[in-house]
Amino acid sequence: MFLQTIDILGTIAFAISGVSIAMDKKMDAFGVLIIAFVTSVGGGTVRDVLIGITPVSWMTDITYVYVIFGATIFTVIFRQKINYLRTSLFLFDTIGIGLYTVVGIERGLAAGLHPIICIALGTMTACFGGVIRDILCNEIPVIFRKEIYATACILGGITYFILGQFPIPDNIIFMAAGSIVITVRLVAVKFKISLPSLYKNEEPI
Amino acid sequence: MFLQTIDILGTIAFAISGVSIAMDKKMDAFGVLIIAFVTSVGGGTVRDVLIGITPVSWMTDITYVYVIFGATIFTVIFRQKINYLRTSLFLFDTIGIGLYTVVGIERGLAAGLHPIICIALGTMTACFGGVIRDILCNEIPVIFRKEIYATACILGGITYFILGQFPIPDNIIFMAAGSIVITVRLVAVKFKISLPSLYKNEEPI
Amino acid sequence: MFLQTIDILGTIAFAISGVSIAMDKKMDAFGVLIIAFVTSVGGGTVRDVLIGITPVSWMTDITYVYVIFGATIFTVIFRQKINYLRTSLFLFDTIGIGLYTVVGIERGLAAGLHPIICIALGTMTACFGGVIRDILCNEIPVIFRKEIYATACILGGITYFILGQFPIPDNIIFMAAGSIVITVRLVAVKFKISLPSLYKNEEPI
Numbered sequence: 068m069f070l071q072t073i074d075i076l077g078t079i080a081f082a083i084s085g086v087s088i089a090m091d092k093k094m095d096a097f098g099v100l101i102i103a104f105v106t107s108v109g110g111g112t113v114r115d116v117l118i119g120i121t122p123v124s125w126m127t128d129i130t131y132v133y134v135i136f137g138a139t140i141f142t143v144i145f146r147q148k149i150n151y152l153r154t155s156l157f158l159f160d161t162i163g164i165g166l167y168t169v170v171g172i173e174r175g176l177a178a179g180l181h182p183i184i185c186i187a188l189g190t191m192t193a194c195f196g197g198v199i200r201d202i203l204c205n206e207i208p209v210i211f212r213k214e215i216y217a218t219a220c221i222l223g224g225i226t227y228f229i230l231g232q233f234p235i236p237d238n239i240i241f242m243a244a245g246s247i248v249i250t251v252r253l254v255a256v257k258f259k260i261s262l263p264s265l266y267k268n269e270e271p272i
Numbered sequence: 273m274f275l276q277t278i279d280i281l282g283t284i285a286f287a288i289s290g291v292s293i294a295m296d297k298k299m300d301a302f303g304v305l306i307i308a309f310v311t312s313v314g315g316g317t318v319r320d321v322l323i324g325i326t327p328v329s330w331m332t333d334i335t336y337v338y339v340i341f342g343a344t345i346f347t348v349i350f351r352q353k354i355n356y357l358r359t360s361l362f363l364f365d366t367i368g369i370g371l372y373t374v375v376g377i378e379r380g381l382a383a384g385l386h387p388i389i390c391i392a393l394g395t396m397t398a399c400f401g402g403v404i405r406d407i408l409c410n411e412i413p414v415i416f417r418k419e420i421y422a423t424a425c426i427l428g429g430i431t432y433f434i435l436g437q438f439p440i441p442d443n444i445i446f447m448a449a450g451s452i453v454i455t456v457r458l459v460a461v462k463f464k465i466s467l468p469s470l471y472k473n474e475e476p477i
Numbered sequence: 478m479f480l481q482t483i484d485i486l487g488t489i490a491f492a493i494s495g496v497s498i499a500m501d502k503k504m505d506a507f508g509v510l511i512i513a514f515v516t517s518v519g520g521g522t523v524r525d526v527l528i529g530i531t532p533v534s535w536m537t538d539i540t541y542v543y544v545i546f547g548a549t550i551f552t553v554i555f556r557q558k559i560n561y562l563r564t565s566l567f568l569f570d571t572i573g574i575g576l577y578t579v580v581g582i583e584r585g586l587a588a589g590l591h592p593i594i595c596i597a598l599g600t601m602t603a604c605f606g607g608v609i610r611d612i613l614c615n616e617i618p619v620i621f622r623k624e625i626y627a628t629a630c631i632l633g634g635i636t637y638f639i640l641g642q643f644p645i646p647d648n649i650i651f652m653a654a655g656s657i658v659i660t661v662r663l664v665a666v667k668f669k670i671s672l673p674s675l676y677k678n679e680e681p682i
Contacts, residue, residue, distance in 0.1 A: 089416070097423060098416025112322065117522065119531025121324025122383055129386045178532055181539045198613075203403075205412045207615045211499070211508025218507060261505065294621070300671065302628060303621025317527065326529025327588055334591045408608075410617045 074170075075134055077163020080156050081107040082138035083149065085200050090146065092204050102200055103139040107131065109196035114171055114188050118178045161252050164193040165245035168220040172227055172244070186224030193220045193248075215255040223248030279375075280339055282368020285361050286312040287343035288354065290405050295351065297409050307405055308344040312336065314401035319376055319393050323383045366457050369398040370450035373425040377432055377449070391429030398425045398453075420460040428453030484580075485544055487573020490566050491517040492548035493559065495610055500556065502614050512610055513549040517541065519606035524581055524598050528588045571662050574603040575655035578630040582637055582654070596634030603630045603658075625665035633658030 085106030089099040108125040115123040125131045142149055149156075171192030175185030194210050194217050201208040210216045227244035235243075255261070290311030294304040313330040320328040330336045347354055354361075376397030380390030399415050399422050406413040415421045432449035440448075459465070495516030499509040518535040525533040535541045552559055559566075581602030585595030604620050604627050611618040620626045637654035645653075665671070 092412060092416075094412075094416045098413075101416060101422075116321055116526055117531065117533050117536065119324075119529075121322065122385060122389075123322050126322065126385055126389045129388060132388055132392075180532060180536055183539060183542055184532075184536045187542075202407060202612060203413060203416070205410065205615065207502060207504075208508070208613060211502075211504045211511060211613070217511075297617060297621075299617075299621045303618075306621060306627075321526055324529075326527065327590060327594075328527050331527065331590055331594045334593060337593055337597075407612060408618060408621070410615065 073162055073166050075130070076159045077166055078107045078131060078134050079138045080159030080163050081196055082135045083142045083156055084160065084197075086139050086142040087146075087149070088200060088204055090143070096143075099143065100136070100139050102203060103142075104135050105203060106196045106200040107135050109199040110167060110192045110194060111171070111196075113195045113199075114174060114192045117191075118174060118180075118188070120174070120178075157256075161249050162245075164216070164220060164252070165223065165248040167193040168223050168248050169227065169241050169245050172224055173241075182228045186221060186228070189224045189227075190217050190220040193217075215261050216252065219248045219251035219255065222251050278367055278371050280335070281364045282371055283312045283336060283339050284343045285364035285368050286401055287340045288347045288361055289365065289402075291344050291347040292351075292354070293405060293409055295348070301348075304348065305341070305344050307408060308347075309340050310408060311401045311405040312340050314404040315372060315397045315399060316376070316401075318400045318404075319379060319397045322396075323379060323385075323393070325379070325383075362461075366454050367450075369421070369425060369457065370428065370453035372398040373428050373453050374432065374446050374450050377429055378446075387433045391426060391433070394429045394432075395422050395425040398422075420465055421457065424453045424456035424460065427456050483572055483576050485540070486569045487576055488517045488541060488544050489548045490569035490573050491606055492545045493552045493566055494570065494607075496549050496552040497556075497559070498610060498614055500553070506553075509553065510546070510549050512613060513552075514545050515613060516606045516610040517545050519609040520577060520602045520604060521581070521606075523605045523609075524584060524602045527601075528584060528590075528598070530584070530588075567666075571659050572655075574626070574630060574662070575633065575658035577603040578633050578658050579637065579651050579655045582634055583651075592638045596631060596638070599634045599637075600627050600630040603627075625671050626662065629658045629661035629665065632661050 082103040085103040086099055088106075089102035092098075094102065108123075108131060111125065112123045115121065168189040171189035172185045174192075175188040180188070197210055197216075198208040223244045226247045227240060230240045230243055287308040290308040291304055293311075294307035297303075299307065313328075313336060316330065317328045320326065373394040376394035377390045379397075380393040385393070402415055402421075403413040428449045431452045432445060435445045435448055492513040495513040496509055498516075499512035502508075504512065518533075518541060521535065522533045525531065578599040581599035582595045584602075585598040590598070607620055607626075608618040633654045636657045637650060640650045640653055
């Protein structure tokens with residue numbers, strides 16, 4: 068129940084971020100809806116397809132469709148006001164990626180995959196919705212360029228497997244790993260930390 | 273037999289649209305062929321992968337490969353003349369999306385999915401070939417911006433499930449839903465109707 | 478053992494090409510790693526998903542992850558020096574696509590698919606990593622525009638099935654088909670052969 072509430076808050080935050088970007092690109096109503104959808108469920112869809120869980124998760128639980136549809140309509144109507152919610156949305160989004168990361172990891176474990184692959188699946192679940200959104204909007208995915216977003220997921224995933232070495236109850240591990248993702252991202256945004264670009268300019272003479 | 277003929281006409285129309293766009297992008301022969309292919313079978317492929325029908329449909333029926341190959345060669349050779357066929361192609365394409373929509377819905381039903389998901393699958397089948405084509409050509413997908421294309425599919429899908437409430441034979445429902453898709457698109461193009469962009473300019477002072 | 482060595486050399490060459498392009502796009506460390514990954518395993522992943530081999534191959538053999546990770550770090554550190562290896566890398570890459578093509582064909586055969594589909598799968602395995610890399614980097618895929626890359630794979634695939642008509646041992650066919658891919662590409666690059674663009678300029682007056 069608690070987890071499902073978080074999941075839905077995360078879905079809403081992702082959908083709203085999709086709507087905002089799609090509207091900036093002057094898409095029509097259908098385009099906006101699709102981008103909202105893809106941003107919310109894209110990561111989990113890629114994960115499910117790669118592992119072989121089909122039909123993919125959002126197809127078998129209609130709740131997501133309603134939530135995304137509602138969030139899209141709400142955002143379109145109250146677009147001018149949505150800025151006041153910016154902090155809440157950022158929090159939902161951050162909590163959402165924390166949750167998505169751990170869910171992705173557990174799907175990988177259930178499929179019997181190696182821990183490193185599970186961490187990759189958790190990171191995909193949290194991040195690839197945004198990647199597909201950016202591709203559909205004809206941008207280089209933002210997480211490849213400047214946000215310490217994926218890194219937070221990877222650190223959370225590593226935490227998950229380190230704690231798994233000790234006799235700690237599963238749900239504590241779940242919460243701890245998710246919290247690491249959330250904390251790393253909050254700290255990074257607060258202090259404007261980002262990964263270095265690996266590009267070096269030629270030294271000017 | 274009748275349905276298969278329509279299916280093949282739709283495949284040809286989609287392939288030709290892919291060839292035209294790929295040639296405008298100055299792609300080489302291989303690029304043109306791939307874009308023709310993706311435009312024709314991309315939507316059904318995404319649908320099959322998401323539901324878990326693998327190997328995907330075009331891999332198990334070689335007819336599509338021959339048809340797309342033939343349409344590509346024909347279009348490349350007669351490119352200058354293809355404009356004379358523009359009206360026929362538009363009709364094939366429109367009939368094609370009507371058919372693809374209903375085929376997608378029925379695949380979803382066969383997998384036991386919710387009607388809303390089935391409508392989404394029908395719309396994907398009809399539209400996502402064009403979406404992948406546009407991504408490969410480095411454009412924001414055209415159906416997200418101006419054509420009342422997906423909307424026609426969605427309305428056809430809704431018709432399908434409304435009629436399904438009544439004791440109407442399956443093939444009548446099939447034809448009716450497909451006809452709604454076709455009619456909506458023809459009317460929209462005729463009267464230049466499109467979905468509104470949700471973007472609002474800031475008021476000028 | 479021999480084949481696995483080639484496979485790993487090919488993976489390394491693909492990863493390095495991904496790293497170079499991602500760094501040119503000024504991506505951060507995470508972006509560079511993802512692009513390296515996608516370039517290496519993207520083709521095989523698309524193939525596996527379309528056929529229905531899940532979890533996809535790289536998820537069940539952790540070697541690839543280590544190899545790609547190592548190649549990425551190496552390339553980032555020695556970027557200035559990597560140009561000296563350009564010829565070796567081109568050779569690895571070319572040998573890699575020869576191998577990938579034949580591996581793809583054999584996966585298709587194992588799934589009971591038509592020879593033409595198998596050739597398409599072989600070509601995908603060899604080429605689609607680069608296609609996804611280019612899409613993520615917001616470029617029209619280079620193989621659609623100028624390299625005689627896919628054509629080499631297709632010719633190798635045709636060779637595979639022609640030789641299969643004769644009583645020739647499987648591993649000879651494997652080597653022969655791979656060698657055709659390699660030879661065609663080497664010759665094409667040596668003599669700067671590329672497929673013609675199908676685009677014709679309007680005659681200037």
